[in-house]
Amino acid sequence: MASITLQNLVKQYGDGFPAVNDVSIDIEDGEFIILVGPSGCGKSTLLRMIVGLEDITSGDLLIDGKRVNEKAPRDRNLAMVFQNYALYPHLTVFENIAFPLRLAKGKHTDDEIRKLVTDAAKTLELTDHLERKPGNLSGGQRQRVAMGRAIVRQADAFLFDEPLSNLDAKLRGQMRSEISQMQRRLGVTSVYVTHDQTEAMTLGDRVAVLKKGVLQQIASPRELYEQPVNLFVAGFIGSPSMNFLPATLEGNVLKTAVGDIQVTEDKARAAAGKKVVLVGLRPEFFEDASLVEEHKKDLGSTFMAELTHTEWLGNEQYGYINFDPDPEVRELLNSLAAEMDADELRPQIVVTLDAASRIRGGRSAELWLDTRKMHIFDPETGDNLTRDAEAGAALTQEANTARAEEISEAREREASTAGQPV
Template sequence: MAEVEIRAVSKAFRRTHAVVDLSLSVGDGEFVALLGPTGAGKTTALRLVAGLETPDSGSIRIGGRDVTGDAPADRDVAFVFQQYSLYPHLSVFENMAFALRAPIRRVPEAEIRAKVQEVARLLHIETKLHNKATQLSGGQMQRVAIGRALVRSPSIYLMDEPLSSLDAKLRGEMRLELKRIQTDLGATILYVTHDQTEAMTMASRIGVVEAGRLMQIGTPREIYENPINAHVAARLGQPMINLLPAALFAGIPPGAKTIGARTEHLMIARSGGDVSATVTRVEHLGDQSHLHLDLGGRPVVTLADPEARLGPGDMVSLRLNKPLLFDAAGGRVAA
C-alpha cells in the first residue's frame, strides 16, 4: 500500500468544470470516501487517479512518485466500477485470476491459484469458484468484482459506488464485509458514494464534494458535528437537517440568518418551549418515529418516542438545544 496525493488538480469537459482545484491525500492504509450528489465530480476524481482521464492542471502522486503522465497500467491501482463488469463466459475463478494473468505481470499459476482462493475465502465465495458469473446473485457478482481487485494487491483501491445496485439488506451486509476486509488487509481505499450511511460507517475520513470542489474533509464525527457550511451539514444526518429562518426563534446571535436543527437540537414537549408547531404526519419506524411538523409554514422533521401519542393536527412545543448557525451565504456562524 502507499500514500496517494492529489495536488491542485482540475479537469473540465468543454464548458463543464468536473473537478476544480482538488487537493487531497489518502494515507497508507486509510479509507477515504468522497461524498456528494450525482454530477459532483466524484467519479471524475477517481478516473484522474486511475489515469483514465488526464488533468488539465495539477499533479497526482502515488507512493511519492509523480504518476500524472503515466498510463493506467503503470500506476498500480485497482478500480471497482459501479456495475459488476464481469466476463459472463468465465468462471468466478477465471474472472478473479484474469488480471494476474496479464502479460505485464506474469504471476506463476500456483501463486495465482493460492491468491484467488485466499481472497475468495475473505469474501465468502470460495464455494462459487467454479460457477459461471451468470449463475451468481447480484451480491455474489459484486463480491467477485471486488475480489478481482483484491487479488491485485495494488497501491490503492478505487471504488466507484460499488454497492449502489444492491438491495438495502445486501448493501448493509456488504458494508460490514468491505470494512472488515479493508481492516484485515490494511488496504488503502478511495471510495465514491452518494450514500451518507456508506460514508459514515466505512470511511476513516469523508470528503464532501459539490460542483467539483472539495468543500470539507474530516472524520465522520467532525463533518457531522462541525460542518463548515449549510451544504455540508445537509449531506449528513437522517432525517435530514432542518434549515430554518433565524427569525422564527428569539435570542439568536447577530449575523445568524439560518438555524440548522438536527433531531438532537430539537426538544419536543406539549408546552413550555420556544415556539409552537403542528403535527402533520407521523412515520412509525419501530424503535423510533419520524415526526413531521409545520412550523410557521415551514416543514420540520425530527425524531419522536414511538410511545408518544401524537397524531396529525396535534400541537407541540419546540425548544432549541445548541443548534448549528449559518449566515446569509450559508457559512458557519459561531454560537
C-alpha cells in the same frame, strides 16, 4: 500499500467547464476515503483521474510521493472495482479473479496464481463458487468476485466506483460490512465513490464532500455531522436532513416562524448584526417536552407548535411542522435544494420524538429543543457562524487514532491465524 496525494487537481473539458476544480486531498497509507456529493459534483471524474482513465488538466497526482500524471493506468498499480462488476460471463469465478494475474504474462507461475486466487476466495467466502460462472451468482457474490480480482493484484490502493448501487437494500447493508472488514483486515488504501448517505457515514475514515467540482469539506463522518463548515454540507450530510429555520435576533432570543428560541450568549454573538440567519436544527435536537427530565429542561428551550402529522417507526417517530417563510428565504431554500440535487427543501421542520410520545398530528404540542447543539448559518455566504473548528478537528483525530488501532489489530489477528510471527 501507498499514500495518494491530490494537489490542486483540475479537470476541464473542451467547453471550459471544470468538472473538478482545484481539489487537494492527502490520503494516508491504509486510509479509507469516501467521495460523496450530488449527481454531477465531480466525484466519479476525480476517481477516474486517480486511476488514469481521465487526463489531468492541471495539478499533480502523487502515489507514494511520486508524480504519476502521465503514467498509464496499468503502471499505477491501482485496482478498480466498477459499479457493473465488469466480469467476463464466459469465464469461471476462478478465472475472473485470476484474469489480472494472467494478463501480467510470465510474472506468476500457475501455482502462485492458484494460491493467490484461493486465498482471495477464502477471504471473500467464494471458495465454493470458484467453478461457477458469473451468470449463476447473486449480485452480492458477483461483487465479491470483482473485489477478489482487485485483491489478487496486490495493488497499492483500491478504487471503488459506486460498487453497491445495483444491489437491493438488505444486500447493500451486508456488503458494506464486508467491504469495511476487508479494508481493515488488508489495511489497503481505498477511495470509494458513492451518493449513498449510509455508505458515506459508515464506511469512511474521512469523507470528502464535493459540490460542482469544488471540495467543500473533508473530515471524519462525525465531524461532518456535528461541525459542518457550511449550509451545503449541513444539508447534504444526515438523514433526515438538517432543518433550516429563518430567524431574527432580539437580545438573546431568536424569533422564528414556530416561536421564540432562547440561545446562549456565544450563539447570540454569532448571529449579531445579521438581518436574517438560518438556524440549523437536526431532528434529534427536539423532544416531547413532557418526556424531558426537569434538570435537563434548562439546558434547552421549550416552545409550542402544531404538528401536521407524525410517523411512528417502532423505535422512534417523526413529527412534522410546517412554517411559512418570506419569499427571500423560500428562494434561498429552493437554491440550496437544487445544489443538493433535491426537488425542494420544504418549509417544514422534521422532529424526532421518543416512541413513547403521545403527540399526534393536528394538535398543538409543547416541544423541547437542545439549543446547545444548534447551528447558525449566514444565508448570504452559507458559512456556519457557530462552527467550532477545534472541536471538529478533535473528532477527526479521534477517528484517525481508532483507524490505526483497528488496522493494527486486524493485522495481528491475520498473522496469528496464519501462524506467523507478528
